[in-house]
Amino acid sequence: MLPAIRSAFARHGMTDVRTTRESGDERNVALAAITDGSTTIVCVGGDGTIGNVADAILTSSSDTRLGVIPAGTGNDFAKTLGTAGASLEVVARRSVESSGTRVDVGRVEDRFFLNSCGFGFDVAVLQELADTRWLSGRAVYLYSALRQLRRFRGVNVAIQSSSAKRERSLYMMVLIANGPYFGGAFLIAPTATITDGCLDAIAVADTSSVKRLGMLGAATSGAHTTSRAVSVERAPEFTLGFDDVPFYETDGELHRAESATVTLRCVPRALRVITGDAGLKEQPQGEKPAEINTVTFAFTQTRKE
Numbered sequence: 018m019l020p021a022i023r024s025a026f027a028r029h030g031m032t033d034v035r036t037t038r039e040s041g042d043e044r045n046v047a048l049a050a051i052t053d054g055s056t057t058i059v060c061v062g063g064d065g066t067i068g069n070v071a072d073a074i075l076t077s078s079s080d081t082r083l084g085v086i087p088a089g090t091g092n093d094f095a096k097t098l099g100t101a102g103a104s105l106e107v108v109a110r111r112s113v114e115s116s117g118t119r120v121d122v123g124r125v126e127d128r129f130f131l132n133s134c135g136f137g138f139d140v141a142v143l144q145e146l147a148d149t150r151w152l153s154g155r156a157v158y159l160y161s162a163l164r165q166l167r168r169f170r171g172v173n174v175a176i177q178s179s180s181a182k183r184e185r186s187l188y189m190m191v192l193i194a195n196g197p198y199f200g201g202a203f204l205i206a207p208t209a210t211i212t213d214g215c216l217d218a219i220a221v222a223d224t225s226s227v228k229r230l231g232m233l234g235a236a237t238s239g240a241h242t243t244s245r246a247v248s249v250e251r252a253p254e255f256t257l258g259f260d261d262v263p264f265y266e267t268d269g270e271l272h273r274a275e276s277a278t279v280t281l282r283c284v285p286r287a288l289r290v291i292t293g294d295a296g297l298k299e300q301p302q303g304e305k306p307a308e309i310n311t312v313t314f315a316f317t318q319t320r321k322e
Contacts, residue, residue, distance in 0.1 A: 018088060022061065025105035029113050047073035050081075057082040057112055057291070063089015068131050068268035075122065075129045075287060084112050084291035090158065091201030091269065093132045097211060099293030111291050119286035120211040123195045123267075126275055130267035131288075133199055133206075134281055136257065137172040137190035138221075138229075140264045141165045143271045158201075166230055171223035173260050178218070178252035185258065187223045189232070193255055193281045194219060197239075206249070207239035214285040215251045222246040254282045 023034055035050065037043050043062065047070045050058055058081055060070040067085055074081045086108055087095035095101040100108055123130045145161035175185040192205055194217045199205035209217040221232060224246060235241040242249050259277045266272070 018061065018086075021105055022086065025109045026059075026112070028106075029109045031109070031112065041069070044069045044073045048077060051077050051079050055081060057084060059084035059086060059108065059112055059291070061086040061088050063087070064091050064093050064132060064268045065089070065270045067094055068129075068270060071122065071131055071288060072129045075284075080289060082117055082289040082291060084108055091198075093198035093201065094196065094268070096198050097132075097196040098290055100291070101293075103293040107294060108291070111293075117289050118212075118292060120288055120290050121195060121214060122211075122284050122287045123193065123216055123281060124284050125193075125265065125267060125279060125281045126272075128267055128272065129284070129287075130195065131211075132196050132268050133192050133194040134265055134267045135190060135192045135199075136174065136259075136263055136265050136279075137188055138165060138169050139190060139192070139200070140266050140271065141169045143266055143269070144264070162233070166233075167226045172263070174220075175258035176218060176220060176250075177256045177258070178250060178254065180252055181250060183220075183248075185260075189221045189223045189229055190219075191221075191257065192219045193217070195283070199236075203233070203236040204239035205236055205241075207242060208249075208251075212286075213251075214283055215253050216255065216281060216283045218248075218250045218252070218255050220248045220250075222248075254280065256280045 035046050037046055043066050047058055051074065058070060058074065060067050060083065066089065071083055074083060085095045085098055085100050086105065087101050092101050123134060125134050142161045142165050145165055146157060171187045171189060173185050174188055174191050176183040176191065192199065194206035194209045196211050197204055197206050197209045206217040206219055232241050232244065232246070235244065241247050257279045262277050263274050263279065264271060265274060265279065
């Protein structure tokens with residue numbers, strides 16, 4: 018993609034393209050761009066890469082705007098922004114326009130996330146991925162998910178928010194969603210938006226491996242939310258209690274929590290973004306417009322073998 022990216026952005030006056038050297042390097046590259054005075058960063062990569070760049074912007078306390086060119090497996094945040102199907106020319110053009118919108122992000126411990134933070138089955142799949150070296154691309158995700166449908170034992174979680182308190186119960190998965198998409202193939206939180214100041218908790222009760230498979234199939238269209246085994250709740254903050262210190266994932270990146278009690282919060286309108294031509298509603302009234310004289314940096318992620 019890199020030659021086409023250079024060409025498309027050069028036509029709009031942007032020639033500074035920075036690439037990563039290894040996995041995880043995108044955060045340092047983004048921080049360097051911010052230090053150099055960039056007011057817009059366009060990230061090329063998957064949800065994990067984009068999430069790391071967004072985290073760099075947010076932790077730097079800058080007002081740098083984020084654009085996305087999808088180049089990963091799921092590309093969930095690009096779908097939400099409306100750039101998943103946009104051409105490089107469209108993204109480049111919109112990178113120098115003054116329009117923009119502010120979106121919510123989620124925060125768990127000292128990390129920000131764009132799409133979701135998950136506990137349970139999705140974490141087990143990521144851990145399975147680390148042990149599956151002989152497949153790549155979508156095939157490795159499918160293989161790992163099918164294995165964990167049978168092997169995963171569920172996770173005990175108590176869920177508390179401002180509107181409800183649920184005692185500890187066994188779940189297949191608890192996902193705290195900022196946006197509607199998850200895992201590339203799933204409409205996990207159909208009514209979630211990234212502009213409402215809240216997060217959506219999707220809690221899927223544990224069941225047999227056959228019913229788990231059916232639940233995942235229904236989740237591709239958002240139909241899983243009609244099941245009695247699924248609860249959906251919207252709130253600005255959730256506190257989850259576990260039997261032990263859990264692992265969790267944010268935008269596909271695996272982490273270990275600091276304690277057995279984990280609090281997740283919505284941070285309203287924290288991040289300025291570039292959307293596609295048919296994306297989110299642009300420029301809410303009263304918002305300060307982005308500067309036109311920006312330098313845009315596009316990043317590519319390289320896999321460390």
